[in-house]
Every structure is written in C-alpha cells, then in structure tokens.
Amino acid sequence: MSSVLFSDKMIDDRAAEWAVRLDLRPLGSLERAELDEWLSQDGRHVGALLRAQATLAYVDRAQPAAADIPVAQTDGDQPFGASRRRFLRLAGGGAMAAAAVLAVMILPRDDGQELSTGIGEVRRVSLADGSIAVLNTASRVAVSLRPTQRAIRLEQGEAWFQVAHDEARPFVVQAGTLRVRAVGTAFGVRRHEGGSELLVSEGVVEWWLEGQEANRRRLEAGDRTFVGTEPSLIREIVPVTSTDMEELQRGLAWRDGDIILKGETVDYAVAELNRYNRRRIVVTDPQIGRERLVGYFRTNDPANFARAVVQMTGARMSEDESEIRLTRQ
C-alpha cells in the first residue's frame, strides 16, 4: 500500500516539475519527448499535469479581485499583490502566451501509433485520448487518433479496450472484416482463423461487417459473440447469461496473466497456453486431450499446468527445452 501512496506523491511531484517548466520556458526536443512519454504512460499523469497547471492558474485567479480588496500582509517585507493592477495589464501578454505554450503540449496527438507484443507478453498502454488498450500475447494493434474518429486496427491477436468517453470521436476497432464501435465502454476483441470474437465487459457496442454498416447489431455488457468472415458463419454465443459477469471476467483473465478453466478439455487449455509460450505443450494421447479440467493457471508457466494434468489424469510428462510432452503411462 505504501508503495502506491509513494507513487501518487511522485506523480504529483513530476507533474509540478513539468507544469513549472512549461510555464517558464519552451521545452527542448528531448524534454518534449520525455514529457510525451511520461504522459502516455498513465492517464493519471495527464490528470496530474492538468491539476498542476491549473494550480498555477489558480494563484493568478486572486488577482482581479485584489484590485478592490485590502490585501493581507505576508511575513515578508513586501505586501503581496503590490503590483496587482500592473499584473492585470500584463496578464494578456506573458501569462497568456505561457498558457498557450502549455496548451499545445497537452493536446492529444495523432501519430499513427503501432503497438505490439511478443509471445507471452501482455502490455497495457494508455492512449493519448485517455483510453486504455491491453494487448494479449503475440498481438499487433495500429492506433490512429483522428479528429473525427479514433481508428484502431487489430492486425493480429487479441486486445481489450477501455474507451474514454468522447461522443464527437467514435472509437472504432477493425478486426478483419469486423467493425466495432463504442463511445465510452470496455470490450475485448480476438482474431481467430476465419473470424473474430467480441466480448463486452462494460456498456454497449455496435458491430457490423465491413461494407455493411447499415446492418449494425448491438452487444451489451456480459455479451460475447463470434463473427465469422462469411456472414453465414456468424454465430452469436450471446448471452453467456447476461448476469454472469464472472464468466466474462474469466474470458479476460489473461490481462492478469491468468487462465481460468471451468471444465474445458486439456486440448483446449493446451492450445490456449501455447499462445503464450515458446515452449509448447504437446499432448500425444487423444484420451488425455479429452479430459476436462477445472483450475486457475498462470499463462506463463506451462510446466505447472502440465504437472497438474499429470496429477489429475495420470499422464506421463517428459520435457526438453522446446517442448513438454504429455503421454500415456
């Protein structure tokens, strides 16, 4: 807990440094890059910078009122606000110019960001609009934040999005022929061979197939669907049971590096785990592959999973650097 406290205080301190630098002088290009990097790390950083900048502006705020209100003396030798009237005249100049410089710095940028993860990697990225993208293993996403639309292309793999509310700029995810539009909500998309899977964890999204925007369908929190590349392949698995958010959380457990099994087959679990690891599990016996499992596993620890299978099914395990084989006794 104390580390969290510490980090919040650190955020505020960093924000104060940036707010002052932005106020005092133009940033060098290195500093500018450093600031951009810092802002893109965490939405809280954006909020903290605004807070720091606004606190500076807040100090100015007393000025106009000062003109006709007697001013309390400070403990220094100069009364605070001695030159307030002059300040008022100057305010349109330096202070405003400084504020304009600040303003440019925190405008969301659009530079066609490309995000990707390697095998076994899960990456959480704050986008410039305040949305959050979490990329699952071996995934690739292209982000383009345009003035009228936030266009996201899932080129490979799986990602979950927490969308910042902005009605003027719909957030549209493209995955193959699937299009999903959200305003302020959260959902996951996963590309499969022959289609994409869509899973809504908050709010409502609309989806359609490329070129068929008129034929939009809605999906609500707790819903999940598979959209094939051919319209005939569209299979709605909705609703899982619309109140069963637990089921949905299970589908998103990868964000924490977990996989939760509730009666799926060993074959299914192995296929899932192999998405995350270079060291693959190979099941040579079909009967073991059909066994069903319940449990909670780390996606990056295939050996642990294999040992659990051994315990439950009596399979035999042999391993080398590249493979873990599960065979019959």
Place this chain on the structure above:
Amino acid sequence: MPTCRSDIIAWVGSSIVPHEGELRAWLRRRALPFQEIDDVVHDSYLRIAQLREVDHIHNGRAYLFTTARSVMLQRVRRERIVRIDSLTEVEALKLEDSNPGPERYVGARLELERIQRLLASLPDRCREVFRLRRIEGISQREIAERMGLSEHIVEAQAVRGLKLLMNAIREEEGRGQHHQGAQGEQRSVFRQNDR
C-alpha cells in the same frame, strides 16, 4: 486550438481547483484510503483534460463532484467484487452534488484570503519567485537577474513552491462551513478488497 486549451487550464484553475480540497475532504470523511482519493482526483482531472469545451459548464463545483462520482462508479465496476460500502458512498456523492446550495459558494474575498494564506505559507525564496512570475509576470531570466540566482535555481524554487501549494490543497480540510472536524473519523471502516 491552443487558445481553447489555455482557456481550459484557466477555467480549471478558477472553477475546479478551488473545490478540490472540499472534494478530498468529503472523500476522506467517507474513509476512503489516501491512495484511492489521489486516484479519484487524478482520474477526475484526466476527464476534465479531455474536455474540448467548458463554456457549457456553469457550476464547476457540481461538475467536479459529478465527475468524481462517475470516476468512482467506474472504479467500483472494475473491481471484481463489488463493495457494497463503495456503492453507498457513490450514491451519497450524488446526493451531495444534487444539492449544491448557494451558501457553498465562496466569495471572491474568501477565495483571495485562501490563496494569500497558501502563498504566505511558502518559504521566502519560493514565494518571491512565485510573486515575480505569477503577479509581475516576468520571465525566468529576469527573475534570475533580479534575485541574483541562476535560472536553474529559479526553476527549482518554482517547482518547490508549486509542490508545496499542491500539497497544501491536498491536505486542506475543505472550506465548507458544514465540513468541520473531519479529521480522525472512522477511517478504518473502509474494507479493503483483499484479492
């Protein structure tokens, strides 16, 4: 667009920052842990940073409270286990917000006194840098010359001053007259989600 953004910063300074202490005090009385309060405040500012216009907002205080409420709701939703007490708090925040009451508005004089008090609490050198920059509106170089310091030290002093101000606002108990004696209240009541 730059002008729009500077408008927003100025607006946040005049309409949101004055109420931050009150929001924090309110959250503290609800026995939220400190880091949670900080997160709610940062997330609220983040949402405000995303605004493209502020002209339509007439009541900054109500807007801040409403934003904080929606941030809290979202945080509650994200937790796997919904905390009943958190939801109750969120509801309470809504009530608070729906009834702002004119007596809550602090006059310009009180506001000025508050800023004076905040500034007066700064160490001398910080305060002088702040005065020259914010009140006289002169450049970093000129401040350095007048005070016989390096520009680097001017910057360091300004940073130090701003940190102290932000801290002071954070620690304030809020100015609402009905908000007395919040310190030391039932902080332990809040149940941590132990997942």
